[in-house]
Amino acid sequence: MTVIGAGYWGKKVIGEYARLAKENSDLRLFEVCDLSKENLEYCSTNFGVAYLTRNYKEVLKSPEVDAVNICTPNETHYQICREALECGKHVLVEKPMTLSSLEAYELVELAQKRNLVLSVGHIFRFNNALREVRRLIKEGFLGQIFSLRLRWTTLMKPIEGRDIITDLAPHPLDILNFLLDMSPIKITCRAKAYRRKRLEETALIMAEFENEIMAQIELSWLLPGKTREVTVIGSERAVRVDCSTQNVDVFEEDRSYRLNVQRNNTIEAELRHFIECIQNCGLNNDFTVENSGVKGAQVVKLLEAARSSLEEDRTVSVGSLFEEVRGPPLYSIMKGVQVGEGTRVYDQVNLYKCRIGRNSKIDAYVYVEEDVNIGDNCKIRAFTFIPTGVTIEDDVLIGPNVTFTNDKYPKSSGYWQLLPIRVKRGASIGANSVILPGVTIGENALVGAGSVVTKDVPDNAVVFGNPARVIRYQTIPVYP
Numbered sequence: 001m002t003v004i005g006a007g008y009w010g011k012k013v014i015g016e017y018a019r020l021a022k023e024n025s026d027l028r029l030f031e032v033c034d035l036s037k038e039n040l041e042y043c044s045t046n047f048g049v050a051y052l053t054r055n056y057k058e059v060l061k062s063p064e065v066d067a068v069n070i071c072t073p074n075e076t077h078y079q080i081c082r083e084a085l086e087c088g089k090h091v092l093v094e095k096p097m098t099l100s101s102l103e104a105y106e107l108v109e110l111a112q113k114r115n116l117v118l119s120v121g122h123i124f125r126f127n128n129a130l131r132e133v134r135r136l137i138k139e140g141f142l143g144q145i146f147s148l149r150l151r152w153t154t155l156m157k158p159i160e161g162r163d164i165i166t167d168l169a170p171h172p173l174d175i176l177n178f179l180l181d182m183s184p185i186k187i188t189c190r191a192k193a194y195r196r197k198r199l200e201e202t203a204l205i206m207a208e209f210e211n212e213i214m215a216q217i218e219l220s221w222l223l224p225g226k227t228r229e230v231t232v233i234g235s236e237r238a239v240r241v242d243c244s245t246q247n248v249d250v251f252e253e254d255r256s257y258r259l260n261v262q263r264n265n266t267i268e269a270e271l272r273h274f275i276e277c278i279q280n281c282g283l284n285n286d287f288t289v290e291n292s293g294v295k296g297a298q299v300v301k302l303l304e305a306a307r308s309s310l311e312e313d314r315t316v317s318v319g320s321l322f323e324e325v326r327g328p329p330l331y332s333i334m335k336g337v338q339v340g341e342g343t344r345v346y347d348q349v350n351l352y353k354c355r356i357g358r359n360s361k362i363d364a365y366v367y368v369e370e371d372v373n374i375g376d377n378c379k380i381r382a383f384t385f386i387p388t389g390v391t392i393e394d395d396v397l398i399g400p401n402v403t404f405t406n407d408k409y410p411k412s413s414g415y416w417q418l419l420p421i422r423v424k425r426g427a428s429i430g431a432n433s434v435i436l437p438g439v440t441i442g443e444n445a446l447v448g449a450g451s452v453v454t455k456d457v458p459d460n461a462v463v464f465g466n467p468a469r470v471i472r473y474q475t476i477p478v479y480p
Contacts, residue, residue: 001027002059004080005071006034006043009094013071016267018047020275027275033059056080060087067117067278069271070094074166078103085110085118090281092274094121095170097296101304102346102363104297109344111293117277119270119289120296122174126269129246129261133232133239134179142234148215149231150175153223163199164219165191165306172217173302174295175230176207183298184209188315189306194222205306340376354386357394381431389420389437396423399431399449408437424459444474 001021003014010032017029031051032043040052059065060083067090070080078098084091085107097120098104111118124130136142150172159167177183184207191203205217228243238251246263249256273290280287302318309316337351340358345351349362353370356362360374363382368374372386375394380386382400389406392398408417419438423429427441430449441447445457448464448471457463460474 001029001067001069002031002033002062002065003029003069003071004033004056004059005073005094006032006036006039007071010034010071011039011042012267013069013271014043014047014049016265016271017069018049020268020271024275026279030064031059031062057083060084060089065089067091067274069274074099074162078107081107081118082110085114085116088114088116090117090274090278092117092119092121092271093296095174095296095299096166096303097293097300099166099300101297101301104293104300106344106361108293108297115281117274117281117289118293118296119274119277119291120293120299121270122171122178122291122295122299123266123270124171124175124243125178125291126264126266126273127243127246128264129241129243129248130175130178130230132248132259132261133230133241136239137179137232137234138181141237142232142239143236144234145180145211145213146233146235147213148176148179148233149229150215150217151227151229153218153220154226155224156221158193158195158199158201158221161199163191163193164201164221165189165203165205165310166303168219169203169205169217169303169306170299172219172230173205173207174299176215176217177295177298179230179232180209180213182209184215184302184305184318186315186317187302187305187309189309191219191310200310203306203310207302336370363400375425389418390423391420392423393425393427395426397428398423399429399433401432402429402435403433404435406437427457446474 001017003010003017006014014032021027021029029049031053032040032049033053033056034040035054043049044052053059059068068084070077070091070093072080074096077093081091081093107118137145152168152172186208188206189203191200193200195201202220202222207215230241230243232239240249246261248259248261250259277287277289305316305318333350336353338355340356342359343356345362346364348364350367354368354372356374357376359376360378362380365383366380368386369388371388372390374392377394378392378396380398384398384402386404387406390404404421406418406421408419421435422440424441424443426444429447432449433447433451433453435453439453439456441457442459442461444460446462447453447468451464451468452466454467461470462472462474463470
């Protein structure tokens with residue numbers, strides 16, 4: 001076992017692994033990875049970790065490591081997790097799993113393909129108080145469920161580079177999924193930043209479920225005291241859970257009382273479950289990963305819905321969530337297409353008689369016409385249009401909303417004069433760019449976002465504007 005990231009939360013996780021390793025001969029805390037020399041020294045002194053490194057890639061290459069626990073900043077989760085799975089490591093990654101639901105499900109598919117355990121740090125699934133409330137709901141003790149209220153608040157300085165929705169909402173959203181065994185169908189979100197110009201510090205999220213169940217989530221870094229509270233209201237009874245103390249109070253019509261719930265160490269419970277899942281994986285045992293990657297991806301999708309609701313000032317329908325086994329891309333049209341091994345095609349894509357190489361990624365809402373050739377290791381982002389006559393070589397990035405044009409004199413009918421477009425190896429085209437007919441974009445060239453490319457772009461050039469002009473040249477990369 002190796003832990004990548006030894007900050008505030010990472011130290012807690014490392015301490016638990018060190019303790020569990022003394023009880024379990026199958027567990028060995030082999031190594032800790034962190035960029036901070038001070039954090040590594042702390043782990044060596046306090047937890048007796050023998051192997052320390054600042055390079056996580058060394059960890060992933062080590063045959064001594066079977067599994068990794070990723071406790072790094074949110075924006076690094078996807079890349080490290082993907083590399084770990086590709087190297088054959090079981091993974092427990094802290095919440096949120098990724099910052100994109102497409103990337104989250106990409107990791108789910110990769111773990112399934114490699115037969116690896118992928119868990120997400122939704123630690124409250126292992127909280128004894130919430131587990132008891134889930135049991136009471138299932139047994140009908142509360143009657144018909146009407147509504148829920150979740151308060152995740154504290155008074156603290158805003159976290160640099162983080163908003164409260166991404167940082168705090170994953171736990172209450174996953175708790176809703178956990179308690180009700182279903183996910184919201186609609187999300188409404190309102191949020192504000194008060195002590196800085198951007199990145200929200202307080203938020204209200206309304207989640208609507210089937211059967212007219214409603215849930216309200218309050219998030220704040222402005223309220224005094226620390227509250228981690230869940231209230232469930234049913235037709236027969238209501239319960240209030242203090243998730244920190246694990247106290248469960250029951251409210252009936254004429255009385256209230258506290259249940260006898262044994263408080264547990266949720267970090268320990270989560271790590272034990274991860275270890276057990278790894279031990280069962282590959283043994284053909286029927287086991288369930290309680291905090292699976294699918295459940296983590298569901299939460300990321302809900303976070304995206306909350307963000308969309310806030311930015312668009314409307315209630316957002318969440319739609320279908322990920323299933324345990326993903327079938328063909330939903331509502332996509334793929335006719336006469338050659339797709340290379342390892343290439344991922346997402347939902348709402350139209351592909352006609354084109355060729356796509358190996359290990360490429362075609363995001364949602366991409367339209368590719370016949371006779372288009374796309375090379376290996378390419379990324380085509382959402383809402384891109386690629387018409388007949390376009391050739392895209394290997395290692396090319398096409399940003400979102402890029403439009404290629406192939407007709408010099410476009411009209412609705414009659415004679416078309418189609419001119420080919422070529423994007424050479426290693427080039428990148430920024431979002432919302434337009435590429436006119438007959439253009440060649442050189443090797444390792446970079447087209448700035450929003451540019452209109454009217455003529456050939458030299459190798460290694462950086463171009464920008466309307467029309468795009470060369471503003472500088474890049475260093476020539478060394479390809480493998």
